[in-house]
Amino acid sequence: MLSRVISKFTVFVFLLVGLSAGTQDLDHARKLYNITDYEGSLKILLPLADKDSSVYLLIGKNYYGLGDFKKATDAIERAIAADPGRAESYMWMGRGYGRRAETSSPFTAPGFASKARQNFEKSVELDPRDMEALSDLFEYYLEAPGFMGGGMDKAAKMADRMAALDEIEGHWARARIAEKRKEYSGAEEQFRRAAELAPAQVGRLLDLAKFLARQGRFQESDKAFQAAEKIEPDSPKVMFARADAYIRSGRNLDLARQLLKRYLTSNLTPDDPSRAEARKLLQKAGT
Numbered sequence: 001m002l003s004r005v006i007s008k009f010t011v012f013v014f015l016l017v018g019l020s021a022g023t024q025d026l027d028h029a030r031k032l033y034n035i036t037d038y039e040g041s042l043k044i045l046l047p048l049a050d051k052d053s054s055v056y057l058l059i060g061k062n063y064y065g066l067g068d069f070k071k072a073t074d075a076i077e078r079a080i081a082a083d084p085g086r087a088e089s090y091m092w093m094g095r096g097y098g099r100r101a102e103t104s105s106p107f108t109a110p111g112f113a114s115k116a117r118q119n120f121e122k123s124v125e126l127d128p129r130d131m132e133a134l135s136d137l138f139e140y141y142l143e144a145p146g147f148m149g150g151g152m153d154k155a156a157k158m159a160d161r162m163a164a165l166d167e168i169e170g171h172w173a174r175a176r177i178a179e180k181r182k183e184y185s186g187a188e189e190q191f192r193r194a195a196e197l198a199p200a201q202v203g204r205l206l207d208l209a210k211f212l213a214r215q216g217r218f219q220e221s222d223k224a225f226q227a228a229e230k231i232e233p234d235s236p237k238v239m240f241a242r243a244d245a246y247i248r249s250g251r252n253l254d255l256a257r258q259l260l261k262r263y264l265t266s267n268l269t270p271d272d273p274s275r276a277e278a279r280k281l282l283q284k285a286g287t
Helices: 002-034 038-046 053-066 069-082 086-105 109-126 132-145 153-163 167-180 183-196 202-214 218-231 238-249 253-264 274-286
Strands: none
Touching: 002 038, 002 053, 038 053, 053 069, 053 086, 053 153, 086 109, 086 132, 109 132, 132 153, 132 167, 153 167, 167 183, 167 202, 183 202, 202 218, 202 238, 218 238, 238 253, 238 274, 253 274
């Protein structure tokens, strides 16, 4: 009797140790992912014997960060199979298929784009209050043609849903719609309103600065970029956005190159443009 109790206790202890080790590995892999060490994160995750939905999703996000979108969607498909009710997985699956559509041939792009839309819609269905998923679906509706499930009417309805949850996001979405319709004064009003309501959010000033640059209003754009820099000095997001705006307009190319070189040595997060994107932009500026 005593031996059976000891045996059960030993098994229980080993299970606890195994679970603790697995949790520690996943936590470490997440930390590496958050500093964009995608390869380091994968080195921890891929050998794990018991992979659950969280592990497969993080594997997919790492591959996405590395630009291997096929492996990303393959891994996220397993995450969904392991937990079909997880909204975040569908959002990332949509992103993966969206990038596959952008980087594939004209023959396969429509199919990938359709899968992107379906997954974004599923994510929003499962979690109607998740602003990231709502924004992704809004962007799809805004940019995709009608025969691929996009459309301005759908985008406008999505903007209304976003505004009901977050006034600032609603102004941003309506600004995007107005600009798409070439209603530039209305777009500017919405971008400025979003920036006014969120004076501490550097992204709102960047949205305004980039819009003004697209309109050729460079002095006003530069002032908005300078205001963003005051909020977050040495912000990688500001560096990249300024460089991108300069290169698109063919001006301040020396400064753009300097900004991108600083960007490449900065501490990035997965929310920042990738170093690969920065290198491509640097090539456009004529390194």
